[in-house]
Amino acid sequence: MKLLLNIKKENDDLGKQVNNLAKILPLTTYLKYSITLLLFISCFHLQAQEQAFSSGKKYILGDISVSGNTKFGEQTIISYSGLRKGKEIMIPGKDISKAIKKLWDSKLFGDIEIYIAKIEGNVASLEIKLSDLPQLNELKINGVKNSKKESIIEENKLKKGVKVTENLRTTTKNFLETKYKKQGFLNTKVHINTIDVKDSIETSRVNMVLNIDKGEKVKIKDITFEGNSVLSDKKLRKSMKSTKKINRLRLLKRSKFIDSAYQADLSKVIEKYKENGYRDARIVSDSLIVNDNKTISLKIDLEEGNLYTFGDINFIGNTVYTDEQLNRLLRIKKGDIYNGVLLEKRIADPSKPDAFDITNQYQNNGYLFSQINPVEVSANDNVIDMEIRITEGKPAYFNSVSVVGNDKTNDHVIYREIRTRPGQLYSKANVVRTVRELGQLGFFDAQEISPNFNNPNPVEGTIDMEYAVKETGSSQIELQGGYGGGGFIGTLGLSFNNFAIKDIFKKDAYKPIPMGDGQKLALRLQASRFYQTYSFSFSEPWLGGKRPVQFSTSISHTKQFLYDYVTRNADKSRSFNITGITFGLAKRLTVPDDYFTLSQAISYQRYDLNNYNTGLFTFGDGYSNNLSYTVGLSRNNTQIDPIYPTGGSNFGVTAKLTVPYSLFNGVDYTTLKQDRDEAFDIIQNFGSLSNPTPEQTSAYNQAQEDLPRIDQERYKWLEFYKINFKGDWYAQIVKDLVLKPSVEFGFLGAYNNDRGIIPFERFFLGGDGLGTYSLDGREAIALRGYPNQSLSDRDGGTIYNKFSLELRYPITLKASAKIYALTFIEGGASYNSFRDYNPFSLKRSAGLGIRIFMPAFGLLGIDFGHGFDALPGETQKNGWETHFIIGQQF
Template sequence: MERLANNSIERIIKSTSYNKLLLLLFLTTTVTFAQTSYEDGKKYILGGLEVTGLQSYNEQTVKTYTGLRIGQPITIPGEEISAVIKKLWGLELFSDVSMYQTRVEGDKIFLELNILERPTLSKVTVYGVKKRKVDEIIDDTDLKKGKKITESLIANTKGYLENKYKKQGFLNAKVNIATAKDTTGTNTESMVVNVKKGDKVKIKSIVFEGNEKVKDKRLRKALGKAKIRKKKLGAFWQRSKYMEDEFKEGLKNVVDAYAEKGYRDARVLSDTFIKVDENNIALKIKVEEGNKYYFGNIDFVGNSVYTDRQLSQVLGIKKGDTYNGVLLKERIADNSKPDAVDITNQYQNNGYLFSQINPVEISAVNDTIDFEIRIIEGKETFLNHVTVVGNDKTNDHVIFRELRTRPGQKYSKDNIVRSVRELGQLGFFDAEQIVPDVENPDPNAGTVDIKYSLVESGSSQIELQGGYGGGGFIGTLGLSFSNFSLQNIFNGESYKPVPMGDGQTFALRLQASRTFRVYSLNFAEPWLGGRKPVRFNLSFSRTQQFSSQFTNQGQIDVDKDRGFSITGVTAGLAKRVQWPDDFFTISHSLGYQLYDFKNYNIGLFNFGNGTSNSLAYTFGLSRSSQGPSRIFPLTGSNFEITAKFTPPYSLISGKDFKSLKVRSDEITASANDGTPLTTAETNELQEIEEERFKWLEYYKIKFKGDWYTRLAGKLVLRTNAEFGFLGNYNNDIGDVPFERFFVGGDGLGNFTLDGRDVVQLRGYENSSLTSFSNNPITGRQEQDGGTIYNKFSLELRYPLTLKPSASIYALSFLEAGNSFDNFNEFNPFELKRSAGVGLRIFMPAFGLLGIDFGYGFDSDARPGSIGPSGWQTHFIIGQQF
């Protein structure tokens, strides 16, 4: 039997260590050479073709693929045989392809095609990586079962993995791949991939060459923006690992650092790293600085909507300023901020979506560069269709009423950004996944569509709120539905588990500790009437407060036979206004509380039995621009001023409150001298106090402000300031024993108990920074509550994850604050200080969960308290964001 392939072809094909490309190159060369002798080839009729060596392929399939047909003319040697071999080899399914002549009968020739199949991959085992990464590696390298094992597959897999880990900083990464016959299948082999990543290589030093105008420190800082830093002793928090992609980004930052200083021609000539040892490298960067340039004339061309002066004000660059290429790009179009102040946004916020702004250098004479800002304004653009998708629970009208983009309006990028914020503030959707898509732009018609893609998040909560402090646990159990639908309350089909989708709030709560119980019901409609953002709120509450006092051991002693109850109802309206801007809200509310006492001679309450009434109006002014998420705001602020007033009853009642106060002071002075009160004096004092506070009269001013500043990425600084003051109209009546400020602890229990405000100050026990006084009836030291307080906080926050299922962020804080008995004692610098760390987890079904560890540097106000408060643990459940 004679082999028809040229000997050189045979050797090449059988030499499986050759690269595929080299094989084809040699094969092509051989075929070309053979053409010189094809004229001497003999012509035959193909009498038969047999395929041998097959293990998994069908013989007829291979015959068909060769293109050879029985009865066709064929020249031996000739092009047909070479083409078949080349075609089969190109499939990469075979490791050897040979063609033989078996016999010749007259003008007929019979051939044999012998094939050696490549082995098939049966399974892959990967060592040296985490189990969860194995599937990712198999997918990326396409090492799937049934894949033909070729030299290129092994080489490509090895190269891909080594490059992958080198880009991640594992410069010493090595990958070894081995195959072995698998007897469980026909012509199959198993593969073992052994990955040895080694340690990430760190940067021991960074050396710059050629820089004279810009110092090494400034260039290293530019590299640091891309997280390329040299290793520093003790700086464990600072990454110093080498990452290829980040290093490339860092080199761009180096060029930008020069551009900011006027050196527009600066460039990196070379960058190399020198291997110091197995785990350390030294970076060497050579730069060419060029000359320093300045801005010359800056002319605007093509602008008709805005004058040159208006555009110059936005650009903020003047003739003679040092050339700053980075600043110029940002003032033309700052892509890092959706609401940036730049010329592109100036146009896009006024309807010119299709505008194009291009800065062009028109001359560079000596050290001065003249520019033309060439503007193609395009056609004024209007919104055609505005749609929302993804709102499976929330009704469309709840979403559309919050949007600042309506069909027929001018296109405004600022309105889109604001709409995204408003949707995020609703709390019904994942703020991180609100995507406004600009669709179907038509420059000729001047129209565009906007589609808001939303992802629903849980808007109902099983409210579990709790914290430990003040000697006991404070807890809340309730149901809160923030996307409730009152109109469907009688529609049984809408209960999933309750009627939802209209954006209303409905909450039932039970709050309790050893010293109090609160039952409340609250309903709120954010768009009363459905046309304007007027919020209506109605609430009912029932409170029981029990007598309590601190023992000498710092514990709380509770007497449930002595206490009082409060029954209250409050109705309010709040309207979003347009001036000074549309972030402002004005609110009004009217509330009535009935206080019923039962042998409750505690603190400032010197009448144990009877009733007291409070009818108060509250005016509020607030501005909320924080966003985009209400759970983890990145920017903006939130402040609120409230003023609460009661009518001045003493001016119209005709009662002699001065005489009542004089007599009350006489009895109290006797008790303070250590002389126990007689029964008659006790009864008289209680009658006087009941008469003084039959109808409460006071005014109460509060301020609270939060500012959110993004420091870097999603690292956010929250700055907080608070102030509160409780005053009276008539000194003969004095300050009411309600509505006071109790400072210290986790801030839980911020409820309408006796109108008190419970102010968070971590690092101290609950309400432990509020003064105590001697009760003339009981003779015991009891907590009064302050009439004035101030508080300041700095909180550094960083998110660990902001997924819809759970948002988690870590924080550290510095806090200081205090409460005072009256304005004369108020000292804004006499503060109780604390510091600590904490963690917050927000889950839609349960609200906010968290824990804080705070250290109080000062003593609290409890009798006998000395030395610092020390470490306190605060469990936060359902607390403010």
């Protein structure tokens, strides 16, 4: 106020001077002079005030008052500001600035201002004017799925009670628009509205409405290149793996623009040039042209540079391996077109842990600390001379090896699969193999197994190895359903895949069952209108705990009821029972390599028939015994996840054999076969007689008695041999896109042709391989696109082959849910003898499906298959069939 009075007084004096001038000067001159003088004086005084204000003046603080909209007490605010009555401060000065900053940093107030209320001498009274920041009461988010709302709240800290500042509004808006634009929603608009909450509560509160309009992802209409003459636009666009222009025929890659993928693909363009010898290629500029709200065009300007070739390549510092040995790994010769990408992969290929490169050659033989650096020493005349400088370092040894994360699985189950041991020379191949073996156990999430290198010591040549694992559900409740033979088939099973039988009598071990020793225990019940089956199995993968020798045993019982073609129901007075027991051993081999397993098993089944007359079994009342020996050789090196392998193969060949009883049991099977053929002909011919004689009727009745007796003698002890082969291969095409070719073959034969091929153990082709409504020792083979068991004769086939090609793509491989989609083409056929065998005459099908594996539910799958050929006895193609499986895991 004092300052204003001084200005007024000086302006009055100035007015007197102007009036005096008016008496002696002309009017126009007077006006010009007076205006100039007034402006000069005003500027002079304002500048003087500003200088005085900026330099500040010391005052004693008097009264401090608080005004504005706040629920906090006056004394609380004053205390928090750090200002106090009687304190000497500079106005303006750092004390006022500090007070404003403290109040602002509390994040409780907004619109903070401090005024001089009055000045009396050297005493200044202040007024603090502020208002409380409103708290967030309710938040409503529009424009996104409910599943995405929680992440928006977490990322932007929009919890109830947070102070709603202008900064919060601005950062939230910018964050969301940037986030969605990076995902390809270039037209994203975010609007934030706040509404004051008026109620009895004194606290200032607001409801916030967050409106997100992502719009549609912008598609790429075209991608053009400028400056390219060596590589065409088409080749360069092909090198961009994730950024594609609109093409209605493309299914796997979409044309939507995503900035992060685009930036990565620009690097792919340069890599493409490096692969073709153009080391100096670079992107001069790139432009994004907005065509409309739905499409954009991308323009990329290039500078290709010159073509380079490799010159001399010398190895420096190598003592462990000779130049010749390293050149065999490098596989690049003088005069080859320069390929920087290939050079890097031949030295160290990060995409393949087991790649055939120089780095792995060193690391598989202990040289963990080796360093290999390619250096260009000259590039004269576009010929690049290289030095590959190698620092070998000391061989590294494992100091300690540990496992973390196994809460259920006992340590010894894991350590026996580990290929790295304390004191052992370091080998990267052994580390990679260990990760595979732990993933194949099925007890851990294969995607989460992590080999951690701790405490590397290049001086002493030691390393600590730690394998971090994450337990997953390894026991199952199996709930499976399917349709077959005109009825629903249900399966209920308990499968404990990490069982511990030694703890079966320990009460504290039931959580919910004794677990941790890697054993498998399974109980299974399967039933339909036509049969019931019960089975129990147990296996110990390391018999005795010292060798990878698996012991397994199983017991099963099946009751099969005859199908009544009149009522279309099961006739439970006529049954076929199978009771069996099996003991097996499987040993992991070391030759040719330790991916091979030799398995052997002895099994016994007893078949009891109770008035069970069919075309397959001519003896309706009787029994058969099946004592057999099975030997198999398999090799499995699939990587890494057993649910979704991305590489390797799995094949196996088995032979199931019985004792050749006909060599020593004294039965004349030639005569027996003749008697059977004669009896069979009499029965067949009798049906064509219009008025049979008594002799013919008597012969018919005798044949009816003889035929079951003869077959009972033939099949009292089953005699056969059976060969099966199955092979699966996995090849990673692009990233996680996996191609899986498969081939299967089966043959059932007889030692003695007079005795014939048995009516059991036959192949029934078609469907999902699950829906068997008849369990007479048959083997169900899946062939999608056709009904279950529809592609074999009524009595089954003795030969079959099947070929399939499946393309898989993962939607997610997270531990919570592993989901992948697939498409397939396959073909197969069933035959009765080698005279009919034609591996190229197949029933063909194609289709698509999906697989979902979740710890809470196990494996769920559904396939839609289209059969291109007609069923046996029909003329039109079969068309579409649906196949599904359901499982549950805990």
